[in-house]
Amino acid sequence: MGRSAIAVGAVAVLVLTAGCKAVAVDTDGKPGGADAGAGRPTHPATSAPSAPPDAASAPPASSAAPAAPAVPPRTxxxxxxxxxxxxxxxxxxxxxxxxxxxxxxxxxxxxxxxxxxxxxxxxxxxxxxxxxxxxxxxxxxxxxxxxxxxYAGGGIPAAAPDKRCLTGRVLCIAKSSRTLTWMIDGRAVSTMDVRFGSQYTPTREGAFTVYWKSRHHVSTLYDTAMPYAMFFSGGQAVHYSSDFAATGYAGASHGCVNVRDEKKIASLFAQVRNGDRVVIYK
CATH class of the missing domain: 1.10.101.10 (PGBD-like superfamily/PGBD)
Structure with a gap:
């Protein structure tokens, strides 16, 4: 084999050897280490700007937004x-x-x-x-x-009047609002707090008429004073109750419609006549 052939073979061996050389890989998956760039053309190195002397010790900048100040309680x-x-x-x-x-x-x-x-x-x-x-x-x-x-002490706004209360002279009594409204031709003249019978002695519901008035009435059945009584159904009447005035809704009547305010029922008693209607509804 001539010298030229030997030289060509040597070059081929060198090329093959360089192509199989292992390349070191950094932890980020890019070529690195002492052998990185082997077999590649080299270029003049460009120097990176140097970091300030204290850059390595400076804490990383925080990207978190500053905490919002606490909102003071509002009165x-x-x-x-x-x-x-x-x-x-x-x-x-x-x-x-x-x-x-x-x-x-x-x-x-x-x-x-x-x-x-x-x-x-x-x-x-x-x-x-x-x-x-x-x-x-x-x-x-x-x-x-x-x-x-x-409204434990009373004063609930009166419920909307039943349609039967909108004509004539009517004692319009709503159980839902615990109110009695004295109405004349659909106009509310006065309103007062009332209470009713218990579940064992319920106050009847429906349309009635006042058939008897008794200013100083005393119940013979319960031996209880019933001032300003206006009877509308058997022994049931609208009347003042001193117990209601004293204890409020903690008690109940025996079926009558108790009124708490003595001045209001005194005025009502003076205006109501026998034959005026009484409407009691939910």
Whole structure:
């Protein structure tokens, strides 16, 4: 074999050897290490800008947004306020024995004291004002008050009058709102709180007429005073009740329609005549 053939063979061996050389791989999957770039053309190195001396020790920049400042509690109700929400507040406090009066819807001294006690018991600032934190805590501990709880002392707005109450002279008595409205030709003259018989002695429902009035009546059956009695169905009558005035809805009648306000029923008694209608409905 001539020298030229030997030289060609040597070159071929060198090319094959270089093509099979292992290439080191960095952990990121790119060629690297001391042998990276072997068998590739070289170029003049370009120098990267050097990092500041303290770059390695500087903490990484945080990408998290700054925390929002806490929202201070907002006052919802305070002394002197009058509203339906105040009435609800009082009814809820009454459920857990912090408020011992009947709800009135007026934020007075009793309400301030009840709220202070409730707040102090739970480690809240005892300001007596109902703020958002106090209100949320109270909501979590109580249930939605019923209409009767909100108006435990009476004063429920009168229900819409039955259609039978819209003509003539009528004692329009709604059990749902516990009210008696004296109506003449569809116009409400006066409204008063009433209570009814218990489940064992229920007050009858329907349309009746006043057939007898007795100013100083006393029940012979129960030996009970029934002032300003206006009888409409057997022994059942509309009359003033001192027990109702004293104890409210904690009690019940024996079927009569009890009126709490003596002045109002005295005025009503003077206006009602025998033959005027009485309508009692749900």
């Amino acid at each position: 919802l109700m305070r002394a002197g306020d009058r509203s339906g929400q105040v009435r609800e507040l009082q009814a809820r406090l009454r459920q857990i024995a912090w408020f011992h009066e009947n709800p009135t819807g007026t934020y007075g001294a009793h309400t301030v004291g009840a709220v202070k006690g409730f707040q102090a018991k739970r480690g809240l600032p005892a300001t007596g004002d109902t703020d958002t934190v106090t209100w949320r805590r109270l909501l979590a501990m109580t249930r939605e008050p019923t209409r009767y709880e909100r």
